[in-house]
Amino acid sequence: MAKLKEELWKILQDLKEKDFELFKWFLNIDNIVEGFSGIPSARLEKAERQDVVDLLVQKNQVTGALMLTKAVLEKISRNDLVERLESSSPETKDLKNHECVALKGELEKKKVELGAKIELMIQERETKIEEIKLSAELSGKSADRQITDSEQAFAVLLQTLKESLDNLIESINEKRKTTQKQAEECIQELEQELSELRKRSAEVEKLSTTKDHLNFVHSFASNTKNWTEFSITPPSYGGSVGSTVDQLEKMLRKQKDAFIAKGKLNRVQQFAKDVSLDPNTAHPNLVLSDNGKQVYCGDVKQSPPDCSKRFLSAINVLGKQSFSSGRFYYEVQVKGKTSWDLGVVKESIDRKGSINASPENGYWTICLRKGENYRSSGIHLRVKSQLEKVGVFVDYGEGSVSFYDVDSAHIIHTFTGCSFTEKLYPFFSPGLYLSGKNSAPLVISPINYTD
Numbered sequence: 001m002a003k004l005k006e007e008l009w010k011i012l013q014d015l016k017e018k019d020f021e022l023f024k025w026f027l028n029i030d031n032i033v034e035g036f037s038g039i040p041s042a043r044l045e046k047a048e049r050q051d052v053v054d055l056l057v058q059k060n061q062v063t064g065a066l067m068l069t070k071a072v073l074e075k076i077s078r079n080d081l082v083e084r085l086e087s088s089s090p091e092t093k094d095l096k097n098h099e100c101v102a103l104k105g106e107l108e109k110k111k112v113e114l115g116a117k118i119e120l121m122i123q124e125r126e127t128k129i130e131e132i133k134l135s136a137e138l139s140g141k142s143a144d145r146q147i148t149d150s151e152q153a154f155a156v157l158l159q160t161l162k163e164s165l166d167n168l169i170e171s172i173n174e175k176r177k178t179t180q181k182q183a184e185e186c187i188q189e190l191e192q193e194l195s196e197l198r199k200r201s202a203e204v205e206k207l208s209t210t211k212d213h214l215n216f217v218h219s220f221a222s223n224t225k226n227w228t229e230f231s232i233t234p235p236s237y238g239g240s241v242g243s244t245v246d247q248l249e250k251m252l253r254k255q256k257d258a259f260i261a262k263g264k265l266n267r268v269q270q271f272a273k274d275v276s277l278d279p280n281t282a283h284p285n286l287v288l289s290d291n292g293k294q295v296y297c298g299d300v301k302q303s304p305p306d307c308s309k310r311f312l313s314a315i316n317v318l319g320k321q322s323f324s325s326g327r328f329y330y331e332v333q334v335k336g337k338t339s340w341d342l343g344v345v346k347e348s349i350d351r352k353g354s355i356n357a358s359p360e361n362g363y364w365t366i367c368l369r370k371g372e373n374y375r376s377s378g379i380h381l382r383v384k385s386q387l388e389k390v391g392v393f394v395d396y397g398e399g400s401v402s403f404y405d406v407d408s409a410h411i412i413h414t415f416t417g418c419s420f421t422e423k424l425y426p427f428f429s430p431g432l433y434l435s436g437k438n439s440a441p442l443v444i445s446p447i448n449y450t451d
Contacts, residue, residue: 004062005053007088008069011081012049019076024052026072033067036060145266153259160251168244175235183232193225261409268393268402271327272447275319275426280307281351282317286430289441292320296441297433311351319426322347327395330426331406331447335388336440338371339431344394344401347423364401364415365427366390376413383412389445396420 015023024044030037039055047055056065066085073082276292287298297315304310311317319330334340341357343365349355357363358377366376374381383405390412391404399418402411430442 004066005057007085008053008056008065009050011069011073011085012052014081015049015078019078020049022076023072026075027052027056027068032075033064033071036064036068149259149263149266153255156255157252160255161248164244164248164251168241171244179232179235186230186232190227258409261411264411265391265404265406265409268327268329268391268404269447271329271393273321273323273328273330275321275330275444277428277444278309278318278320279304281309281311283311283315285315285433286317288317293444294441295428296430296439299433299436309351313351313353314355314429315432316341316351316355316427316429318345318428322423322425323394323396324420324423325396327393327397329391329393329447331389331391331445332428333389333443333445334368337368337431337442338434338438339367339369340442341365341367341427341429341431342390342392342442343403343427344392344424345427346420347425359415359418363427364394364418366403366413367429368431374412379413381413384408384410387412392426394424396424 012020012023024047026032028038028041028044032038039059043055044052053065056068060068070082070085073079073085277288277295279288279292282288282295282304284302284304285297285300286295287302288295295317309318332342334342343363345364346362349362355361355363357365357367363377366374366381368374368387372386374383374387385405385408387405389406391406393402393404394400399416399420401415401418403413404410405412428442431438433439
């Protein structure tokens, strides 16, 4: 070590005062050589060259002192002193070997890191390829479905057009037959009269007395029909065509609306999720199927295990699955029921006290009461026919909840501008048993969508 300190001292002796001050300034900086901290400026301020050597060795040991000295000399552009230090000191040779080993280790480390990074990039790209393939496959299936739906829709339209044309032609032909029959009857009557007139014309020639002549003329005048004002008016076919076109336009508009509604429903059905009932949330009167897909209200209260998530005051149950992002959809069969509630609720709703189902209280639901009164948060809902299956679609990011009549594909009701800030759960209430009048279960149905 003494030899090393002497060599370092000699090197520093060859530094001019300005370079020496710059040398000390660099020594104060952390990580001039990676992993080495700087020497405090207070200790370097008045340090002479031998003091600096002592500080270097004391703080960083032999190897560190050599590495720092070499690095700082390179910083101040004294590569000549670096070369001299390398040639004059055995420790420097050891340092070179150490640096080579360190460099090799660093290289290996970089190789491992680079290899891992490349492997990650490979995995990411393989995953992306699979995503693109899946997207393309789904797009192809969607295109096939759209083609099938379009062919069906246009087949219905063409059939409607053909039926309308057939009905129009039948109507026109009926009018033509009526007119033709009227004309034939008139012609037949005229031909009979014509034959009678010819017969009487021959009889006129045979009249022999004035008295007979006057009787004949009187008889002829009283038995002949005046055809002067008679005519057959052709029927108006334009009215039939116009009426048929109007009816056809209404039918096509109705079918177009139904086709568009079905397309919209198909799009949200793509976000279908597998929903099942959570028995730990079910009110004690509720009876759940083993597969968690059906629920009805029994007439006997059960004794389920205590659970903080369980409803105790209302005949409700939640789905097991929660959603806090994206879109999701599920369908529920409500056929045969006189009372039910469906929708989604936020996780923090009160499950023990009285319930006021409104968006302000974390309920986005619709309900049926007394078999015919459909409502949502105090609003009467207009439903064209009795609902048998209801679809529930939630767009968490958009802040909307929509309810569909699955059979007609029409939207029943939509909540918009919702501020979702926590998990949402599917919500079900099959309603009270009502002496068996409302015993039919709510059934979470498989989605009839094969895109």
